[in-house]
Amino acid sequence: xxxxxxxxxxxxxxxxxxxxxxxxxxxxxxxxxxxxxxxxxxxxxxxxxxxxxxxxxxxxxxxxxxxxxxxxxxxxxxxxxxxxxxxxxxxxxxxxxxxxxxxxxxxxxxxxxxxxxxxxxxxxxxxxxxxxxxxxxxxxxxxxxxxxxxxxxxxxxxxxxxxxxxxxxxxxxxxxxxxxxxxxxxxxxxxxxxxxxxxxxxxxxxxxxxxxxxxxxxxxxxxxxxxxxxxxxxxxxxxxxxxxxxxxxxxxxxxxxxxxxxxxxxxxxxxxxxxxxxxxxxxxxxxxxxxxxxxxxxxxxxxxxxxxxxxxxxxxxxxxx
Ligand code: ADP
Ligand code: MG
Numbered sequence: 001x002x003x004x005x006x007x008x009x010x011x012x013x014x015x016x017x018x019x020x021x022x023x024x025x026x027x028x029x030x031x032x033x034x035x036x037x038x039x040x041x042x043x044x045x046x047x048x049x050x051x052x053x054x055x056x057x058x059x060x061x062x063x064x065x066x067x068x069x070x071x072x073x074x075x076x077x078x079x080x081x082x083x084x085x086x087x088x089x090x091x092x093x094x095x096x097x098x099x100x101x102x103x104x105x106x107x108x109x110x111x112x113x114x115x116x117x118x119x120x121x122x123x124x125x126x127x128x129x130x131x132x133x134x135x136x137x138x139x140x141x142x143x144x145x146x147x148x149x150x151x152x153x154x155x156x157x158x159x160x161x162x163x164x165x166x167x168x169x170x171x172x173x174x175x176x177x178x179x180x181x182x183x184x185x186x187x188x189x190x191x192x193x194x195x196x197x198x199x200x201x202x203x204x205x206x207x208x209x210x211x212x213x214x215x216x217x218x219x220x221x222x223x224x225x226x227x228x229x230x231x232x233x234x235x236x237x238x239x240x241x242x243x244x245x246x247x248x249x250x251x252x253x254x255x256x257x258x259x260x261x262x263x264x265x266x267x268x269x270x271x272x273x274x275x276x277x278x279x280x281x282x283x284x285x286x287x288x289x290x291x292x293x294x295x296x297x298x299x300x301x302x303x304x305x306x307x308x309x310x311x312x313x314x315x316x317x318x319x320x321x
Contacts, residue, residue, distance in 0.1 A: 001095055003123050010104040011088065016111035017118040022084040022137065025119075032119035034084055036137055043136040043143060045075035051128035056172060061099045063190040064130075065106025070192045071213075072132035073114045074264040077199035078211040080144040081136030083114050088121035089131040114194060144202055144209035149227035149269035153207050155289035158195045158266040160241040161216055162253055163188035165260020177247055184243040192264040198283055202268055205278065209268035215259040216288070217309070219267055220297045227269075230294030233258075236302050239286040258299065259309070 001009070011017060012027045019026050024033035036042055049068050051057040069086065076083050088107070092100075111118060116134065167189035169175045170182050177185075195211070202209060208227055212219045216238075220231045235254060244253040269291050270278075278285055289300075299308045 006095060006100065007123055010100045011118060011121065014104055014108045014118060016108045020117040023117045023119055026117060027120050034135060039140050040137040041140050041143065043076055043079045043081035043138050044133065045072060046131060046133045047072040048129060048131040057128060061102040062106035065103040066110040066191045068130045069107055069110040069132055070194050071264060072134045073116060073194040073196065074192065074211040076134050076136040077194045077196045078144065078209050078266060079138060080142065080199045080203040081138045082200060083116045083196060084135045084137055085117040085119040086132055086134045087119060090121065091124045091126040091129040093128055114196060142203045144199065144206050146208050146210055146223050146226035149208035149223050149229050149291050151229055151291055151293045153269040153271050153291040154275060154287050155231055155233065155291060156268050156270050157239065157286050157288050158198050159284050160239045161263055161265060162244050162256030162260050163241055164192065164262035165256035166244045166247050181243045181246045184241065185247065189262065194264060195266045198266055201278065201283055205274040206268040206270050209266055212263040212265050212267050214261050216267060217258050217297055217299065223269065224295060224297050228295065230292040231289060231297045232292055233289040233297065233299045235299055235307065237286065237288045
């Protein structure tokens with residue numbers, strides 16, 4: 001099967017590639033065309049997943065299809081953007097029809113779950129690597145930036161933390177666990193649910209936001225730096241699933257929540273007057289700390305003691321001492 005047949009069979013024919021709101025022209029020409037309503041801005045984000053770095057090379061392709069798009073869509077959630085579409089740049093070592101069929105199926109499921117149309121891409125041969133670019137729209141000036149947090153705001157997260165980090169040793173085959181513990185954690189890893197609706201609900205309310213990809217402490221550091229404030233995280237307030245605590249114990253679960261990667265849960269700062277209305281509307285929302293004058297991120301125990309650990313989250317290209 002040649003490049004063009006592959007594109008048309010697996011991708012252009014997928015339900016998610018048949019256009020949607022905001023898509024003027026999809027796959028097939030030199031560019032896709034997006035229609036943006038007057039007064040809205042285009043939100044754009046790119047993510048690359050490399051086999052052996054971001055996922056095991058021999059993983060289940062359907063799950064990879066879901067996860068590769070969810071990771072990218074999560075950035076739209078973090079900006080409060082409404083999804084429009086995405087492009088897929090796929091580098092493949094060889095054309096295996098079973099792999100492509102399953103990958104495209106997983107991708108299509110997640111695309112329809114998120115309301116994202118596949119609008120184009122590129123297909124090349126080489127070591128397996130997946131690059132997604134997602135496009136969304138947001139009313140001008142209302143995107144949720146990292147830079148708006150103010151002293152006095154609450155620090156909140158949109159759901160349980162650490163589940164994907166807890167799942168990683170299971171994904172890598174480094175350990176096993178009873179199905180009752182393993183299944184909910186693996187589901188989080190392979191099929192994270194980008195918090196798109198929550199992000200949109202936070203427009204005009206949250207003062208800063210991002211999606212947690214490198215652990216709560218490291219990602220809060222980005223908000224603290226961009227907003228020129230200090231963030232204080234309360235250890236006792238971390239939302240932890242029972243599966244994660246069952247697998248790792250309380251200490252291990254806290255460690256995964258603070259420093260593990262891949263959660264794709266929103267973290268945001270909120271002026272306190274917005275808390276009760278969001279809670280009443282039923283949004284998943286946990287207050288895990290507060291914004292103070294100053295700089296950096298600190299972790300505090302129940303007694304208010306500063307127990308900030310030295311190492312925070314995963315970084316590519318980190319210098320070794
Ligand atoms: P060009 O050579 O002009 O870059 P291509 O031949 O690479 O175009 O692609 C032809 C069309 O198929 C384009 O519209 C492109 O966006 C789309 N396309 C290519 N690869 C993919 C893919 N993996 N998924 C979705 N669309 C794709
Ligand atoms: Mg091309």
